Amino acid sequence: MKREMIIVLDFGGQYNQLIARRVRECNVYCEVHPYNIGLDKIKEMEPKGIIFTGGPNSVYGEDSPRCSKEIFDLGIPVLGICYGSQLMSYLLGGTVKTAPVSEFGHTEVQVEPSAKLFQEVSPETVCWMSHTDYIETVPEGFRITGHTLVCPVAAMECEARNLYAVQFHPEVAHTKEGMKMLSNFVYNVCGCVGDWKMDSFVESSIKEIREKVGTGRVLCALSGGVDSSVAAVLLSKAVGKQLTCVFVDHGLLRKNEGDEVEAVFGPEGHYDLNFIRVNAQDRFYAKLAGVEEPEAKRKIIGEEFIRVFEEEAKKIGSVDFLVQGTIYPDVIESGLGKSAVIKSHHNVGGLPDCVDFKEIIEPLRLLFKDEVRRAGLELGIPEYLVYRQPFPGPGLGVxxxxxxxxxxxxxxxxxxxxxxxxxxxxxxxxxxxxxxxxxxxxxxxxxxxxxxxxxxxxxxxxxxxxxxxxxxxxxxxxxxxxxxxxxxxxxxxxxxxxxxxxxxxxxxxxxxx
Structure with a gap:
């Protein structure tokens, strides 16, 4: 059965991944996609709802990101947030102008309790504002459902078309009743039932991995951190002895960490894994000599990781798949669609162009960190491992x-x-x-x-x-x-x-x- 999904269209907002995270807290699966993904792709995904993110642009600017107006005719509920609310108004015939008074930070918003978005929300609620433009007039068919002292349209809706918009950011913790609003959109507007559960994710992931791998051999990049550990155990449950875990001690680990990782995953450890430790400290130090720029260091460490794995794969024979503990924030921060590249993660943007494996498997690629921990508990991994302090792939290099x-x-x-x-x-x-x-x-x-x-x-x-x-x-x-x-x-x-x-x-x- 196909799981229900909400998609977030990214217009360059800094909170795009946070919106997705909040939706998942409602037990509804959510993905972030670039704003120009195209209507055909959206139809193919069959989302239960669409959320437009905020963004730094003005909707009336020549180079501002815009989606097709036809997206509102798909019959899929849409929630516009900040820039997304202004874009909805602009595309549908409303007017957006530079605000006489900008709003930033905690702001008291008067909302209409009868609006679907604000059911069980206080009539006066504190929200997080961050805008210099504002909606001056709403499109035909819309009604104003929220305002502040200086913002006449803090929220609007067209219930007949399932279109909703808020000028503030419900996804941030500073908006006190933001989760109620998002939950109202997900359940009351989109009609979701909440089928995103970690036990079903683990079960379906194991099945999908078995089907993908078949009789092939798998090499797992094991760092000993939370993400790679969960990925390793997940793969072990799926393919057993077809999996070999390679732990590369690049000399950039925390004190005594190399020995600690080997104690857990090695021959005397908790798991029945094929475990190989590679001590490559000098090799990494030589590659990093004289390099100061952060992105350059990340890419060097990422490429050297892959090269070590390729060499180990050749030693153990033919290997078809490489497994990595990439998680969703890695993907987004490495530059998704039109989002800014915050930093290249060694297991995403840091990968070299040519990798000597049939395919890279990233079973946790769609999970946020706390979801990875929940998956680890579902897999029976001890709590002290699941809640271990996060450690970046490039280690002390960054x-x-x-x-x-x-x-x-x-x-x-x-x-x-x-x-x-x-x-x-x-x-x-x-x-x-x-x-x-x-x-x-x-x-x-x-x-x-x-x-x-x-x-x-x-x-x-x-x-x-x-x-x-x-x-x-x-x-x-x-x-x-x-x-x-x-x-x-x-x-x-x-x-x-x-x-x-x-x-x-x-x-x-x-x-x-």
Missing amino acids: RIIGEVTAEKVKIVQEADAIYREEIVKAGVDKSLGQYFAALTNMRSVGCMGDGRTYDYAIALRAVLTSDFMTAESAELPWEVLGKVTNRIVNEVKGINRVLYDCTGKPPATIEFE
Whole structure:
């Protein structure tokens, strides 16, 4: 049976993936696609509803992204958000102009409780605004269902055609009743029943993998992180001994992590896997020598990963498929449709053009991080593995600003181990989405042991997040930061200063590079 689906059309908004994530929280499958995907493709997917994202453009600009007006004649419910609401109005005959007063941040919105979108929503509700244009007049057949003191059309609807629009962002946590609004659209407007469940995903994925692989042999890129571990166990359930897991220790792992991964997945570990460990530290350091640009480092690490796997595949004989733990945020941040390329993930944009495998299998490609964890629990993976701290594919290569050297790796490994140890001791680790130490390329003068030093600064990062699409900097207890700082400058050679990163995502990313 074909699962129900909502599609998000991306017009360049920074929250496109967050919209999809929120829809999935309603137990309805959701995908992000470029705005110019085409009507035939949309019809082929048979979505239950369509959501237009926000975007940085003005709808009346010559080069502004626009979809075909005929999309509103497909009989599929549409929800326009921010730019998407203005585009709906513009295409259907309403007027959009530069707002006399722009709105940014928390804004009180008066909504019409009788509107389908606002059922069980407070008549006065706080929403997140971010716009300089506004809808001056609505298209024929629409009625205004929300307004603010300075925005006459904060929401509108044409119930007869199942078209809805909001000027604010219901997908962000700052819109207090945003989930109610999205749930109303998904269930009350689109008529979804909510069939996106993790147990059914795992079951169907195992079946699909078996059919795809057949009698072929599979090589899995195992890093020991959450994503690749879940992918490995999923493949093991599907094809058993046809799978060989290759763990490449590129010398950019956290302290002692290589041995920890081998203890879990190796011959003495929890799983009946064909496990190979490749110690390739020197090889990666040589490739990265003199390279400072973040994208260049990511692509070098990604290509070298693939080359190592190809070599290992040749050693074990003919291998048909390569498995990777790519997840949905990797895909989107690497540039989906017209979205900006935030960074090339080693297992998406970092792949070389020529790969010596029949096909790459990415069983988690459609999942967000918390969904990957739920899939891991469904597969019976222990909680301590499922909830392990996230670690990027390029490893410490993107937590070392500038050139990567063996000396710098040692510095950040030691500082990070101290930081993580003290976070756990303080009992604050469970509330954090991610925390780690990074090595800056800033050197500063210090005074230690009555002598002058000129050493590096370590930056500490800790964020609160549930989906890793957005994040807030965590307010760690000062005594914890003080203890961590004291230990790092005293125990880690080459460090004389410790900084704490107070930036959220956006505008920053969670990782430093």
